Amino acid sequence: MMENIQKVDLTRIKPYGDTLNDGMVQMSFTLPVPYGDEANEAAKQLVEKMGFDDPAVVFSKDLGVGYTYFVIYGKCTHTVDYTSIEVPKVDMEFMDREEVEEYIKKYIKRDVVIVGACTGTDAHTVGIDAIMNMKGFDGNYGLERYKGINAINMGSQVPNEELIAKAVEVKADAILVSQVVTQKDVHIANLTQLVEMMEAEGLRDKMILVCGGPRLDHELAQELGYDAGFGRGSYANHVATFVVKQIVERNLI
């Protein structure tokens, strides 16, 4: 039946409102100019510069300090080639808890030691707890519950020095870092510092380094020099699979 409507050209995709390639996008933002017709026009011009046709300011409001808020719809003229997209991701079949335990027993044959923390000034422990604590998250147990894994959760606001010291002390196979606060890119600075310190101490190759948090992904993690990054919706078995496979692959047994 669908032969009666235009086919999507995956090499040139565009936003869709109610007709293929209509390009419809909703936007909202504030400009530091006083409310009025000129403000609306400024908003329109800005949206045109972004490459939109027919920008329509459907709502604008005085924010009270000479600034104006807009809701705008426009038709995007850009396209993206979907067929050429490749996303760096932790691309593996994730094992479940039992399978990970089995894998350790079979291939590593000793306890895997994992140290984790929410580092720097960040005090958001819920994420790292979700990965490490017994209870886990969303019905998925955390690493502490895994037979064959010795999981040490250092909690929140742990300085990078302390984290490294602990990892050395317990001969960790992997370090897990959580970063939730990203304001002014504080997480980038903090994650970078950890990598640099580990490299300086010659530890980087000896341990698996993983980070996670709601605004992180594998791509960014790799850019920063981590082995992997896990974002929203991650569970303990994901990171566990990654760690145990890396141990074997990189021969850190």
Next chain:
Amino acid sequence: MMENIQKVDLTRIKPYGDTLNDGMVQMSFTLPVPYGDEANEAAKQLVEKMGFDDPAVVFSKDLGVGYTYFVIYGKCTHTVDYTSIEVPKVDMEFMDREEVEEYIKKYIKRDVVIVGACTGTDAHTVGIDAIMNMKGFDGNYGLERYKGINAINMGSQVPNEELIAKAVEVKADAILVSQVVTQKDVHIANLTQLVEMMEAEGLRDKMILVCGGPRLDHELAQELGYDAGFGRGSYANHVATFVVKQIVERNLI
């Protein structure tokens, strides 16, 4: 006190989130590709093409037919020169009802005849009624209530031919057209047709031609060959002021 924060450079304004020139814009749209990491990446790339830094897909959702919805924040890199903006608008001091009545008495000295309609297939009469009927809108009386104005509201779905015929019959000074439905630009076609018909019949110069509706503005109206266009928030006294002044200016008395 404000000397302590950066001043707005009005020649190069940018969206504002919580720091001057941070460029923060919220967007949402759908792409005709299946939900997943690749879709998120496609959305990001599209937003980069629009000229955004640091695009972040903060939410995405499977729409159920191989399409994906996104909410995105990004930092706009474009700027606009606010100081050079000029908005074509009906730029006059609007008189109130009494003043208009006075003006007619003084300068036109006869009844002004105004014919209005919601034309084509459009049946949205609330807007034209707001301008023309006794009762008016938001506490502002409509043209019917004005002494010295003979206002004839033809209602909804009036074909352009009928509207012109009526205008000729009653020797109208001005024609008011309302257009609310804009889907597939049906209003453009319809408004253009009216102008062309009037020109063909040699009527265009003899009457004041005004249009209005929530998605219209003065700029578009002028492009289409109208004398003025009125958008959201218009009242009878606005259009009345415009019409009576034009009658005098263009010497249609």
Next chain:
Amino acid sequence: MESKLNLNPRLIDSARSAARNIAEDVQNFIDKNTTVAVERTVARLLGVDGVDEIDKPLPNVLVDAIKEGGGLSRGAAFWIGNAMVNTGKNPQEIAEKVSSGQIQITKLPIADENKIMEAVYETARKTVERIKNNRAKRDEYLNTIGEGRKPYLYVIVATGNIYEDVLQAQAAAKQGADVIAVIRTTAQSLLDYVPYGPTTEGFGGTYATQENFRIMRKALDEVSLEEGRYIRLCNYCSGLCMPEIAAMGALERLDVMLNDALYGILFRDINMQRTLVDQYFSRIINGYAGIIINTGEDNYLTTADAYEEAHTVLASQFINEQFALKAGIPEEQMGLGHAFEMNPMLENGFLYELAQAQMAREIFPKAPLKYMPPTKYMTGNIFRGHLQDAMFNFISIWTHQGIQLLGMPTEAIHTPHLQDRMLSIENAQYIFNNARDIGNEIEYKKDGIIQRRAQDVLAKAEELLRDIEREGIFSTIEKGKFGGVKRSFTGGKGLDGVVEKDEKHFNPFVDLMLGGAK
């Protein structure tokens, strides 16, 4: 059910009986007349379909021929039957021959009346059987794959292209919609014929054609099976082709139809005689087909103030109820309409809306009330609009509405985009689930704002209905006393399509469908 609002049952009875008298009065008029649309419907139900070479539908060709031949007051059934007996052809073949000029339908010799009846009834019975089977098929679906919980989530698609509509409809179903309404293109209600075939060009909506009905019903059956939830299809049974659309819907298993006794008169300036005659037959068909009708009371509030004019909504519901009963529609199929249209800036507006919704629930306890969203006070501020829709959803789950037409955050901007619908469905699902049982948990303070509001509206509606009863509906509308709209008895569109019936006029379907053939 005990009244939570402390409504006076005698006032309700009085209002209802006034409405009954109003409808009865009109029924006398209806019974004496027929219209071109009614007769085209008879032709369609006897099997006439298709278009001629200038795209004129054959039911129009046929009925126009009968009309020109001066035979309309005997009814299309009679002439078709007569032609069947004369030619041995079926109605479709006869229509084609009329179209090509091979038959002059009113000029054929008049056959034996019993034979005519027999021929007509035999064919008619087959159609009625088909409609019955559609109804059974729906019931089977409902019994096997089931349906969504009430309030049903009702969304519109309106791309103008039936195939694009299918995509949008299936997406909506997957997101959780229970009813898909295909909005008609602007101004179709004023066409005095029903377009034919699949269509891909419409403004603000898609043509209602039988083929489009079929295409969409098939697509929804598909997705119903996938989702394990029967998805209802809705269209518009209004305008100059009211009964024809009903017939098409019955044949293609539509489930819901916008269908109001007075809407065309007040809001489309269709002649009142025409509309009242048309609505009767359209409702007989809808009733028989098991279609839930949705009345259009929301329309009163798009032009009038929702606080001031709430009682006109209630009065209209009472009238629609009585007209529906006359046409054999059971209460369970009466999706009486009302709307959440109060100014959002009104202090305690929520309480008034709540009072009114609860009132409708108590006065029409079995009706699957159709609740319409905020539209008038929606602005380009999609964020605030989303909240208005949430409050609307909240009242719906609270007061056990039947069908929830979901409001869209973009109401003031464009017909719904794919994601607008998703956001609205998500809105309703969140609120419905999160406040599921609130209606059973809450009581209203005696003589408080809420109770008094409902009592007030009821009292005013009763008064209005008593007025109309005295005056008669025709004269009431002529004087502009209802919905603030003035329409004359002989004004408006379509009057020339009304014809007084001959004594011998007959319509087999009224008989078969109302006659307990269920």
Next chain:
Amino acid sequence: MESKLNLNPRLIDSARSAARNIAEDVQNFIDKNTTVAVERTVARLLGVDGVDEIDKPLPNVLVDAIKEGGGLSRGAAFWIGNAMVNTGKNPQEIAEKVSSGQIQITKLPIADENKIMEAVYETARKTVERIKNNRAKRDEYLNTIGEGRKPYLYVIVATGNIYEDVLQAQAAAKQGADVIAVIRTTAQSLLDYVPYGPTTEGFGGTYATQENFRIMRKALDEVSLEEGRYIRLCNYCSGLCMPEIAAMGALERLDVMLNDALYGILFRDINMQRTLVDQYFSRIINGYAGIIINTGEDNYLTTADAYEEAHTVLASQFINEQFALKAGIPEEQMGLGHAFEMNPMLENGFLYELAQAQMAREIFPKAPLKYMPPTKYMTGNIFRGHLQDAMFNFISIWTHQGIQLLGMPTEAIHTPHLQDRMLSIENAQYIFNNARDIGNEIEYKKDGIIQRRAQDVLAKAEELLRDIEREGIFSTIEKGKFGGVKRSFTGGKGLDGVVEKDEKHFNPFVDLMLGGAK
């Protein structure tokens, strides 16, 4: 007030008396100890301010010197008084001289005790007078220009730059905010000193400094006059400098302070002895300054489940109430905290939230309850988030909350942008106005879901409090029985700042502020 929830008053009394005993028990401990923060606060209140050449605040310099000199158990007031008598200088000059090494404060000859007392009290009285005047000034504003209706609209600013914060705060005030909270920079609560001067660099918040307080209070006074509505200023009186911040706030006419008896222990791992001693003095100051405190019960629900752990919130409210009473805070200044944090996907979650909010209202009838928005289940879906905030606002107006911390649609994404705040204010204003009187209109079904939920939570809280009463709060926390967090008596930050008081220790402000000097 009659209970709409049919709560058992004996259970409420029992819970309250258990909490009273818990607080009494701890008060014995508190009365025997002081801390570096308490003593720095005394120094500040006696007029010590400023920083040394390495930016170390002079109150720290002074108190560290006293501590090193082994004199802390007698209290800073004693040593400052002694130095005043000895040198004829004022406290600020003395602190500067200590900083430059010109005075060794514990090495000065010990003067006559009466003279010391006289010197200290004279200075102290002036400060107390200033605070009293601030309070009077606030009352004057409230009486002349007025204030917003409850629930107050409370929003945060958090740019990191006090001047940027001012812009955002003034915008929010113009949009309708009643309370502006300047969020502190990440981790300030763990600093054992208060930074100095105006600051423009912070992460996720702006440093709490006395100068920043002054800048913001001035900006809000401006906009208060413009808007004709007194805008309250809020900051964080928590962490290792609890009483110092209280002092700064009292001096600069802050109006609201986050201030919880247990928060630092459970959520910042501050030593329990330290926190309990600190909170006492901080609350005496807040109470005297007419500052509304906001307790931090919402924090329990950011880690624990809001349905399962609702009773811990109530138990903590009871404890906070008793600690506050001990410090002389009247009920009208007790902004006891709770939060709307249930999983939005929970069927009937709205009813449970409603029950809990109504319960808090009935149990603490005079308290300006501080209601915290959904945060945990907010996602990047700003549209659905906006709805969750609407439901939260709805419960607030319904149950007459006092202070409404507005939820932001972008909660899961970033600290609020200018427009996020506008949308949130608009959200609250719409809902509050549209459902203004719903709380007076509605009753709950006897023994329905709502009543039973509230009764349940109360019963569990009472049980927990009885448990803690038996066990003692220290031991309860050591065993992790409260809020699911385990903290040891001697663990956590700041224990080294706790010192047992000498018999002769004195703190003029406890006396002046608690002693009925109001």
